[in-house]
Amino acid sequence: xxxxxxxxxxxxxxxxxxxxxxxxxxxxxxxxxxxxxxxxxxxxxxxxxxxxxxxxxxxxxxxxxxxxxxxxxxxxxxxxxxxxxxxxxxxxxxxxxxxxxxxxxxxxxxxxxxxxxxx
Numbered sequence: 001x002x003x004x005x006x007x008x009x010x011x012x013x014x015x016x017x018x019x020x021x022x023x024x025x026x027x028x029x030x031x032x033x034x035x036x037x038x039x040x041x042x043x044x045x046x047x048x049x050x051x052x053x054x055x056x057x058x059x060x061x062x063x064x065x066x067x068x069x070x071x072x073x074x075x076x077x078x079x080x081x082x083x084x085x086x087x088x089x090x091x092x093x094x095x096x097x098x099x100x101x102x103x104x105x106x107x108x109x110x111x112x113x114x115x116x117x118x119x
Contacts, residue, residue: 001036001038001082001084002082004080004081004082004109005038005039005081005082005083005084006038006039006040006041006044006077006078006081006082006083006084007029007032007033007036007038007039007040007041007083007084007086008029008040008041008042008044008045008083008084008085008086008103009023009025009026009028009029009030009042009045009085009086009087010025010045010085010086010087010095010096010099011023011025011026011042011045011046011047011070012025012047013047013049013050013051014047015050016047016050023042024088025086025087025088026042028086028088028116029042029084029086030042032084032086032114038084041077043073044072044073044074044077044078045070045071045072045073045085045099045102045103046070046071046072046073047069047070048069048070048071049068049069051065051066051069052065054066054091054094054095059092059094062091062092062094062095063092063094063097063098065094066094066095066098067098068098069098070098070099070102071102072102072103072106075106075107076107078103078106078107078108079106079107079108080107080108080109081108081109082108082109082110082111082112083100083103083108083110083111083112084112084114085099085100085103085111085112085113085114086114086115087113087114087115087116088115088116088117089115089116089117089118089119090113090115090117090118090119091118091119093113096113096115099111100113
């Protein structure tokens with residue numbers, strides 16, 4: 001990876017993060033950044049719409065649930081960059097796909113999803 005790479009976690013909605021006290025994807029992304037020396041930017045991708053838990057939803061329902069739920073705070077910071085997008089678990093890929101769509105529409109050159117587990 002080059003200097004044109006940034007590590008971003010899948011964000012939680014602020015309310016959910018405050019309730020939980022942490023964002024597990026951000027903790028993983030921060031550790032990955034420390035090990036690889038690739039910059040980490042926790043506040044760049046935002047969860048702009050609170051969504052219900054996806055655990056009981058079908059694949060199609062998950063896609064609809066996360067649609068338009070992410071935003072990029074500073075698009076110039078992803079423009080022409082490769083984004084390593086970190087999440088703890090991926091079941092259908094709906095969350096990663098929607099976040100990647102938003103990042104690419106904000107100018108990211110490529111988005112690579114990294115997950116710890118597949119469920």
